[in-house]
Amino acid sequence: MTTFVDRVELHVAAGNGGHGCASVHREKFKPLGGPDGGNGGRGGDVILVVDQSVTTLLDYHHSPHRKATNGQPGAGDNRTGKEGQDLILPVPDGTVVLDKAGNVLADLVGQGTTFIAGQGGRGGLGNAALASARRKAPGFALLGEPGEARDVIMELKTVADVALVGYPSAGKSSLISVLSAAKPKIADYPFTTLVPNLGVVTAGSTVYTIADVPGLIPGASQGKGLGLEFLRHVERCSVLVHVLDTATLESDRDPVSDLDVIEAELKQYGGLDDRPRIVVLNKIDIPDGQDLADMIRGDLEQRGYQVFEVSAVARTGLKELSFALAKIVAEARAAKPVEEATRIVIRPKAVDDAGFTVTYDEAAEVYRVRGEKPERWIRQTDFNNDEAVGYLADRLSRLGVEDQLMKAGARAGDAVAIGPEENAVVFDWEPTMMAGAEMLGRRGEDHRLEAPRPAAQRRRDREAERDEAQQEFDEFNPF
Numbered sequence: 043m044t045t046f047v048d049r050v051e052l053h054v055a056a057g058n059g060g061h062g063c064a065s066v067h068r069e070k071f072k073p074l075g076g077p078d079g080g081n082g083g084r085g086g087d088v089i090l091v092v093d094q095s096v097t098t099l100l101d102y103h104h105s106p107h108r109k110a111t112n113g114q115p116g117a118g119d120n121r122t123g124k125e126g127q128d129l130i131l132p133v134p135d136g137t138v139v140l141d142k143a144g145n146v147l148a149d150l151v152g153q154g155t156t157f158i159a160g161q162g163g164r165g166g167l168g169n170a171a172l173a174s175a176r177r178k179a180p181g182f183a184l185l186g187e188p189g190e191a192r193d194v195i196m197e198l199k200t201v202a203d204v205a206l207v208g209y210p211s212a213g214k215s216s217l218i219s220v221l222s223a224a225k226p227k228i229a230d231y232p233f234t235t236l237v238p239n240l241g242v243v244t245a246g247s248t249v250y251t252i253a254d255v256p257g258l259i260p261g262a263s264q265g266k267g268l269g270l271e272f273l274r275h276v277e278r279c280s281v282l283v284h285v286l287d288t289a290t291l292e293s294d295r296d297p298v299s300d301l302d303v304i305e306a307e308l309k310q311y312g313g314l315d316d317r318p319r320i321v322v323l324n325k326i327d328i329p330d331g332q333d334l335a336d337m338i339r340g341d342l343e344q345r346g347y348q349v350f351e352v353s354a355v356a357r358t359g360l361k362e363l364s365f366a367l368a369k370i371v372a373e374a375r376a377a378k379p380v381e382e383a384t385r386i387v388i389r390p391k392a393v394d395d396a397g398f399t400v401t402y403d404e405a406a407e408v409y410r411v412r413g414e415k416p417e418r419w420i421r422q423t424d425f426n427n428d429e430a431v432g433y434l435a436d437r438l439s440r441l442g443v444e445d446q447l448m449k450a451g452a453r454a455g456d457a458v459a460i461g462p463e464e465n466a467v468v469f470d471w472e473p474t475m476m477a478g479a480e481m482l483g484r485r486g487e488d489h490r491l492e493a494p495r496p497a498a499q500r501r502r503d504r505e506a507e508r509d510e511a512q513q514e515f516d517e518f519n520p521f
Contacts, residue, residue, distance in 0.1 A: 048198035048275070050102045056160035057085030057110040057126035059186030062168035065118035066179065077173050077180060078120050082165030083113030085189040086126030090139065090148070090196075092155040093132035097240075099198055102131075110160065113186060116168045126162055136201040136278060139194050147194065151201060151278075159194055163187035166422055172433070182430035184422040200275040202240060202253035203371045207276065207308070208285035209300050210256075213324040215239065216354035217285060218254040221364055245368035252367075253279065273311050280374035281367060282314065284321045284347075288338075289331035297323065298338055318370055320348050322363065327353035400446040408457040408468065409450060411443060417461050425467075447471060 060082025067075030088110050102108075108131060114123035139148040139157055148157035166184035173180055206214040222241025239254040255275055276282065284304060286297035301321065308314050321342050323335040335351050342349050348366065352359035398413025419437055424430045438444065447458065454473055459466035 048099060050099045050196050051106060051193060052102050052159070052196055053107045053191075053193050054088040054160040055107075055109040055191040056088050056162040056189030057112040058188050059083070059085045059163035059165040060113035060115040060123035061186045062166035062171070062183030063116035063118060063121075064169045064181060064183040067119070074179075076178075077169040078118055079168030079170050079183050080116030080118070080121040080123065081168050081171055082116045082186045083123035083125040084165050085113045085162030085186070086110030086128045087158050087162045088129045088131065088160035090131050090133050090137070090150060090157045090159050092135050092137070092150045092153055094135055094153050096132045096134045098134065099137070099196055102196065110162060110189065112189075113163070113165050115186070116165070116183070120168075120170055123165060125165075128162075131159075133196065134198050136199045138197045138199055140197065142193055142195070144195075160192065161190040163189040164418075177433075180429065180433070182424060182427045182433065184430075185424055187418065187421050197274060199277050200240065200253050201251070201278050202275070203250035203280045203374075204243075204252040204283055204367050205276040205279040205281075206252065206254050206283050206285050207304055209287060209290075209295075209304070212285045212287040212300075213354050214254045214285045217322070217324065217352070218252055220354050220357055220360060222252060243364055243367070245364040248368035248372050250368060250371040273308075276308075277313060279317065281318045281320060281370045282308070283367070284319060285324050286321060287325060288323050288334045289325040289328040296338075297334065298341065301342075320350065320363075320366065320370075323349060323351045324354060326351045327356040327358070398441065398443065398446075400443070400450045402450060403459075406457075406459075408459045409447060409452050409471070410463070410466070411447075411458060411460045412462075415441060416443060420460050420467050444473065448473070 062082050063079035065077065065079040067078040069075060088108060108129060110129040111126040113126045116123045133150060135151060135153065137150045138146060139150065139159065140146055150157060164187045166186045168183045169180040172183065206217060208214055218239055218241045222243050241252050241254075243250055243252055253275060255273075284301055286300055288297055290296075290300075323331075323339070325331040326335050332351075339349050339351070350359055350363045350366065352363055354360075398411055398416050401410050401412075402408075403410050416438060419434055423434045452458065452471055454471065456471050457468055458471045459468045461467055
């Protein structure tokens with residue numbers, strides 16, 4: 043059964059904002075006390091938080107769909123809806139968050155580091171908040187915005203100071219087991235290690251972590267073997283340790299050629315050229331292993347490598363190796379810039395003066411309006427309420443959408459789409475909808491909209507009948 047997962051696709055959905063409430067205050071001897079509809083609550087966010095106690099992404103492999111709670115709708119008597127609860131998702135230290143295109147959204151390193159993967163929707167305003175001098179008793183409220191929903195890729199890159207790399211069965215797991223308290227699975231067959239193993243080593247006053255990366259083979263950077271899956275775990279290390287098997291039983295292999303193959307794979311993977319290298323000649327407790335180590339040591343040192351001869355079984359040469367690694371790690375830590383407390387930097391989105399754009403789509407024969415405010419207002423509008431639609435028209439007019447449509451050449455009856463192409467609201471433009479609140483009728487109605495209502499039609503029919511009857515009466519009774 044899988045117990046370690048270092049790459050998952052996560053589907054997050056933030057909570058929707060609660061709808062605003064349209065209500066009128068009523069009490070004894072005061073039947074129309076004014077609007078008192080409360081605002082809707084904000085939807086909950088989906089937040090990724092680094093937790094040192096979490097070491098794998100296994101939970102998200104089994105449950106990739108995560109959703110925060112919705113905000114509650116507002117209520118009468120100016121009661122605001124309850125906000126949705128944020129969904130906190132703990133992730134391992136070293137998790138990288140990417141979008142579906144491969145762009146890095148966040149690199150989460152350090153306990154408590156957070157990233158908002160999904161932003162909760164705003165709550166809609168109630169009619170109490172929408173009341174104004176011109177619109178004293180709104181018969182509508184704004185809808186809550188839907189929460190942000192998107193798919194992200196999470197990749198775990200192990201945060202270790204030292205990475206052990208080499209061919210399968212080169213002795214990496216045995217080496218980490220004697221250098222630290224880690225207890226990896228050890229056997230005499232290839233690919234015994236299927237997941238990275240971490241161990242903590244203490245050498246003098248320096249404490250550092252060491253990672254055992256699953257064995258590499260030729261073609262690992264192109265996906266052969268297990269290399270491509272786990273090469274990302276060496277990206278954050280300060281030093282690479284080549285573990286070479288001096289007692290291999292394969293006749294077509296030798297330690298020097300193994301080193302060349304692994305170096306070629308690391309070069310093709312990229313981004314590791316600046317890391318210092320150390321070569322460890324392992325299994326010198328075997329007579330043939332010691333003889334081979336003596337033969338190739340000079341060649342490796344001529345290449346500029348620092349070489350250590352060790353035996354994980356006999357536990358020889360380990361102290362010198364651990365202190366040499368500690369020295370390199372300490373130097374790497376000292377060379378890093380001093381970390382400062384994270385400062386909150388507010389970077390407003392860059393928009394033009396209008397905050398929206400108007401373009402003509404010749405293929406679809408429609409004028410497209412794109413902008414944060416118009417699109418948000420569309421999402422907040424209840425199109426089953428004529429007064430709410432009229433309020434939207436007033437907002438768009440004050441923003442300057444009407445003027446920009448005229449400048450773009452739009453005429454009455456032309457199709458106008460607001461929002462993204464796949465989910466836009468399309469309507470026939472009527473410039474006369476620029477009129478203000480003086481055109482409003484009863485609560486919930488707007489005379490600027492041409493769609494007739496049955497009650498209004500019956501009222502007009504009765505008035506026409508009365509006028510006709512009065513006209514006939516006047517004709518027969520001239521005096």
